[in-house]
Amino acid sequence: MGKIAMILRRAPYGDINAAEAVRHAMGGVADDLEIDMILVDGGVFLAKKGQDDTGTGFTNLEGSLKDCIDMGVNVYADKASVREQNLEQSDLVDGVRMINATEMAGLVQEAKTTMIF
Amino acid sequence: MLVIVKNGPDTADGKRGVKLARDMAADLFLIQNGVYFAQKERLEGFCGTAYVLEDDIKLRGLKGAEIGKGIRETGYDSFVDLMADNDKVVGMF
Numbered sequence: 001m002g003k004i005a006m007i008l009r010r011a012p013y014g015d016i017n018a019a020e021a022v023r024h025a026m027g028g029v030a031d032d033l034e035i036d037m038i039l040v041d042g043g044v045f046l047a048k049k050g051q052d053d054t055g056t057g058f059t060n061l062e063g064s065l066k067d068c069i070d071m072g073v074n075v076y077a078d079k080a081s082v083r084e085q086n087l088e089q090s091d092l093v094d095g096v097r098m099i100n101a102t103e104m105a106g107l108v109q110e111a112k113t114t115m116i117f
Numbered sequence: 118m119l120v121i122v123k124n125g126p127d128t129a130d131g132k133r134g135v136k137l138a139r140d141m142a143a144d145l146f147l148i149q150n151g152v153y154f155a156q157k158e159r160l161e162g163f164c165g166t167a168y169v170l171e172d173d174i175k176l177r178g179l180k181g182a183e184i185g186k187g188i189r190e191t192g193y194d195s196f197v198d199l200m201a202d203n204d205k206v207v208g209m210f
Contacts, residue, residue: 045153051176
Protein backbone atom coordinates (compact mmCIF):
# COMPACT_ATOMS: atom_id res chain seq x y z
CA MET A 1 0.00 0.00 0.00
CA GLY A 2 1.22 3.52 -0.81
CA LYS A 3 2.21 6.29 1.51
CA ILE A 4 -0.32 8.16 3.61
CA ALA A 5 -0.01 11.88 4.25
CA MET A 6 -1.80 13.28 7.28
CA ILE A 7 -2.19 17.02 7.46
CA LEU A 8 -2.99 18.51 10.86
CA ARG A 9 -4.26 22.09 10.74
CA ARG A 10 -5.68 22.54 14.23
CA ALA A 11 -3.93 23.11 17.55
CA PRO A 12 -4.13 20.27 20.09
CA TYR A 13 -6.63 19.96 22.97
CA GLY A 14 -9.19 22.50 21.69
CA ASP A 15 -10.85 19.81 19.62
CA ILE A 16 -10.41 16.16 18.71
CA ASN A 17 -8.41 16.65 15.48
CA ALA A 18 -4.86 16.48 16.85
CA ALA A 19 -5.64 13.47 19.04
CA GLU A 20 -7.28 11.70 16.09
CA ALA A 21 -4.35 12.48 13.77
CA VAL A 22 -1.92 10.98 16.28
CA ARG A 23 -4.17 7.95 16.84
CA HIS A 24 -4.48 7.28 13.11
CA ALA A 25 -0.75 7.78 12.54
CA MET A 26 0.06 5.32 15.30
CA GLY A 27 -2.41 2.78 13.97
CA GLY A 28 -1.05 3.13 10.45
CA VAL A 29 2.60 2.80 11.33
CA ALA A 30 1.83 -0.17 13.61
CA ASP A 31 0.33 -1.80 10.51
CA ASP A 32 3.56 -1.15 8.57
CA LEU A 33 2.16 1.73 6.53
CA GLU A 34 4.43 4.64 5.68
CA ILE A 35 3.03 7.76 7.29
CA ASP A 36 4.00 11.39 6.73
CA MET A 37 2.42 13.70 9.30
CA ILE A 38 2.50 17.31 8.20
CA LEU A 39 1.80 20.03 10.76
CA VAL A 40 0.47 23.32 9.39
CA ASP A 41 -1.20 26.44 10.85
CA GLY A 42 -2.13 25.82 14.51
CA GLY A 43 -1.23 22.15 14.04
CA VAL A 44 2.43 23.00 14.66
CA PHE A 45 1.56 23.44 18.35
CA LEU A 46 1.20 19.65 18.56
CA ALA A 47 5.00 19.48 18.45
CA LYS A 48 5.54 22.17 21.11
CA LYS A 49 7.90 21.00 23.85
CA GLY A 50 6.92 21.07 27.52
CA GLN A 51 3.21 20.15 27.41
CA ASP A 52 2.16 19.36 30.97
CA ASP A 53 -1.15 17.56 31.40
CA THR A 54 -0.88 17.23 35.20
CA GLY A 55 -4.30 17.38 36.77
CA THR A 56 -6.11 18.20 33.53
CA GLY A 57 -7.42 14.77 32.55
CA PHE A 58 -6.08 15.20 29.00
CA THR A 59 -3.75 12.76 27.29
CA ASN A 60 -0.37 14.40 26.78
CA LEU A 61 -0.16 14.66 22.99
CA GLU A 62 3.51 15.68 23.04
CA GLY A 63 4.24 12.24 24.49
CA SER A 64 2.01 10.59 21.90
CA LEU A 65 3.76 12.47 19.08
CA LYS A 66 7.16 11.36 20.39
CA ASP A 67 5.85 7.77 20.40
CA CYS A 68 4.78 8.23 16.77
CA ILE A 69 8.26 9.44 15.83
CA ASP A 70 9.88 6.52 17.68
CA MET A 71 7.57 4.12 15.83
CA GLY A 72 8.66 5.53 12.46
CA VAL A 73 6.11 8.21 11.56
CA ASN A 74 7.80 11.00 9.59
CA VAL A 75 6.73 14.27 11.20
CA TYR A 76 7.14 17.55 9.34
CA ALA A 77 6.31 21.13 10.34
CA ASP A 78 5.61 23.86 7.83
CA LYS A 79 8.29 26.54 8.29
CA ALA A 80 5.93 29.43 7.57
CA SER A 81 3.36 28.13 10.09
CA VAL A 82 6.03 27.70 12.76
CA ARG A 83 7.11 31.30 12.25
CA GLU A 84 3.51 32.52 12.19
CA GLN A 85 2.80 30.85 15.53
CA ASN A 86 5.79 32.62 17.14
CA LEU A 87 7.75 29.38 17.43
CA GLU A 88 11.24 28.27 16.41
CA GLN A 89 12.64 24.84 15.62
CA SER A 90 14.17 24.72 19.13
CA ASP A 91 10.63 24.94 20.58
CA LEU A 92 9.64 21.71 18.80
CA VAL A 93 10.25 18.13 19.92
CA ASP A 94 13.28 16.36 18.48
CA GLY A 95 12.73 14.51 15.25
CA VAL A 96 10.34 17.02 13.66
CA ARG A 97 11.65 18.20 10.30
CA MET A 98 10.98 21.71 9.04
CA ILE A 99 9.82 21.91 5.43
CA ASN A 100 8.71 24.63 3.04
CA ALA A 101 5.57 24.76 0.89
CA THR A 102 7.26 23.11 -2.10
CA GLU A 103 8.48 20.18 -0.02
CA MET A 104 5.03 19.88 1.51
CA ALA A 105 3.45 19.75 -1.95
CA GLY A 106 5.95 17.03 -2.87
CA LEU A 107 4.92 14.90 0.11
CA VAL A 108 1.25 15.21 -0.75
CA GLN A 109 1.99 14.38 -4.37
CA GLU A 110 3.92 11.25 -3.36
CA ALA A 111 1.15 10.05 -1.04
CA LYS A 112 -1.51 7.70 -2.29
CA THR A 113 -3.95 8.98 0.32
CA THR A 114 -4.08 12.31 2.12
CA MET A 115 -6.06 12.70 5.32
CA ILE A 116 -6.82 16.16 6.65
CA PHE A 117 -7.45 16.73 10.34
CA MET B 118 -17.34 43.75 30.22
CA LEU B 119 -15.48 40.48 29.88
CA VAL B 120 -14.94 38.65 26.59
CA ILE B 121 -14.03 34.97 26.79
CA VAL B 122 -11.99 33.47 23.96
CA LYS B 123 -11.48 29.72 23.65
CA ASN B 124 -10.32 29.48 20.00
CA GLY B 125 -6.76 30.07 18.84
CA PRO B 126 -5.22 32.85 16.75
CA ASP B 127 -5.42 30.58 13.70
CA THR B 128 -9.23 30.69 13.76
CA ALA B 129 -11.75 33.29 12.67
CA ASP B 130 -13.66 32.87 15.95
CA GLY B 131 -10.62 33.57 18.08
CA LYS B 132 -9.66 36.64 16.06
CA ARG B 133 -13.25 37.90 16.21
CA GLY B 134 -13.37 37.60 20.00
CA VAL B 135 -10.12 39.48 20.50
CA LYS B 136 -11.19 42.17 18.01
CA LEU B 137 -14.49 42.58 19.86
CA ALA B 138 -12.65 42.98 23.17
CA ARG B 139 -10.33 45.58 21.61
CA ASP B 140 -13.18 47.49 19.97
CA MET B 141 -15.27 47.58 23.14
CA ALA B 142 -12.34 48.23 25.49
CA ALA B 143 -13.39 45.11 27.38
CA ASP B 144 -11.26 42.75 29.43
CA LEU B 145 -10.29 39.44 27.91
CA PHE B 146 -10.19 35.95 29.38
CA LEU B 147 -8.25 33.36 27.38
CA ILE B 148 -8.97 29.68 27.86
CA GLN B 149 -8.40 26.43 25.89
CA ASN B 150 -6.69 27.22 22.54
CA GLY B 151 -7.40 30.90 23.13
CA VAL B 152 -4.36 30.91 25.44
CA TYR B 153 -2.10 31.08 22.35
CA PHE B 154 -3.18 34.74 22.11
CA ALA B 155 -1.18 35.24 25.32
CA GLN B 156 2.10 34.68 23.44
CA LYS B 157 4.29 37.77 23.34
CA GLU B 158 3.26 40.49 20.87
CA ARG B 159 -0.06 38.92 19.92
CA LEU B 160 -2.04 41.31 22.13
CA GLU B 161 0.20 44.30 21.54
CA GLY B 162 -1.66 47.54 22.23
CA PHE B 163 -4.55 45.81 24.00
CA CYS B 164 -5.94 48.38 26.46
CA GLY B 165 -7.99 46.17 28.78
CA THR B 166 -6.79 43.52 31.19
CA ALA B 167 -6.04 40.14 29.68
CA TYR B 168 -6.27 37.01 31.83
CA VAL B 169 -5.14 33.53 30.90
CA LEU B 170 -6.02 30.21 32.51
CA GLU B 171 -2.88 28.68 34.08
CA ASP B 172 -3.88 25.05 33.51
CA ASP B 173 -4.45 25.65 29.81
CA ILE B 174 -1.09 27.36 29.18
CA LYS B 175 0.71 24.60 31.08
CA LEU B 176 -1.06 21.91 29.07
CA ARG B 177 0.03 23.55 25.82
CA GLY B 178 3.67 23.88 26.85
CA LEU B 179 3.71 27.66 27.07
CA LYS B 180 6.15 28.96 29.66
CA GLY B 181 6.13 32.21 31.63
CA ALA B 182 8.80 33.79 29.43
CA GLU B 183 6.66 33.21 26.34
CA ILE B 184 3.66 35.02 27.82
CA GLY B 185 3.14 38.68 26.97
CA LYS B 186 3.90 41.30 29.59
CA GLY B 187 0.97 42.31 31.76
CA ILE B 188 -1.13 39.23 31.01
CA ARG B 189 -2.41 37.79 34.28
CA GLU B 190 -2.19 34.03 34.81
CA THR B 191 -5.10 32.86 36.95
CA GLY B 192 -6.95 29.73 38.00
CA TYR B 193 -10.56 28.60 37.67
CA ASP B 194 -11.62 30.34 40.91
CA SER B 195 -10.59 33.76 39.60
CA PHE B 196 -12.28 32.95 36.30
CA VAL B 197 -15.57 32.32 38.10
CA ASP B 198 -15.14 35.45 40.24
CA LEU B 199 -14.51 37.60 37.16
CA MET B 200 -17.59 36.22 35.41
CA ALA B 201 -19.67 36.93 38.52
CA ASP B 202 -18.22 40.42 39.05
CA ASN B 203 -18.51 41.74 35.48
CA ASP B 204 -21.74 43.38 34.44
CA LYS B 205 -21.56 41.68 31.03
CA VAL B 206 -19.85 38.50 29.90
CA VAL B 207 -19.59 37.70 26.19
CA GLY B 208 -18.50 34.39 24.84
CA MET B 209 -17.20 32.03 24.26
CA PHE B 210 -15.51 32.85 20.98
